[in-house]
Amino acid sequence: MGQKINPLGFRLGTTQSHHSRWFAQPKNYSQNLQEDEKLRDYIKNYVQKKFKISSIVEGITRIEIKKEFYITYILNIKIYTASRTLFKENGPQELKELRMNLEKDFYCVNRKIKLAIIRITEPYRHPNIVAEFIVYQLKSRVPYRKAMRMAVELTEKANTKGVRVQLAGRLGGKDIARVDWIQKGRLPLQTIQAKIDYCSYTVRTILGVLGIKIWIFIDGE
Secondary structure, three states: OOOOOOOHHHOOOOOOOEEEEEEOOHHHHHHHHHHHHHHHHHHHHHHHHHHHOOOOOOOEEEEEEEEEEOOOOEEEEEEOOOOOOOOOOOOHHHHHHHHHHHHOOOOOOEEEEEEEEEEEOHHHHHHHHHHHHHHHHHHHHHHHHHHHHHHHHHHHOOOOOOEEEEEOOOHHOOOOOOEEEEEEEOOOOOOOHHHHOOEEEEEEEEOOEEEEEEEEEEEOO
């Protein structure tokens, strides 16, 4: 079972929580889901253009969205980032500008948008950052095995208990697609109490599409 189910969905309600929290009628569910994806893409593009992000670690790690339907429609957005300079120079002004742009592009009657920036101290404990690091190395023509080893080493230094990096596709320019992986430490995929973070990532290269999967054992038994 550990290899056949998403580790995040398997642990919802125990060590994992949803990145989007709201309730909607069935007829409005798809509309709310699409809005969440558009919100995340809009914020990431805004930050990338506004601050001209040069490093992978300086970007956005995760965006959590919470919708509260009271007398007024409150949209709480938490932006997790490891950057110390993001929204720092003119923090309140830049956040206000982003909030006004969101309210203009995602207009709704009686809707209020609240933004919060949360700093994280160890970015390489997050699998999407590790996946983006591998993507950057592959696009820089670094051999895939070396990129995988570098990613594992960075994750081990981030105070984790175990990590697994898996690549699939035409690795090394071979004609036949295959799967290769590296694992260090423990990775109890069948233990629900184990806090394991996971992400899957797709990268397009000149030799074809590669799939990246990252498992990180953060805490637990």
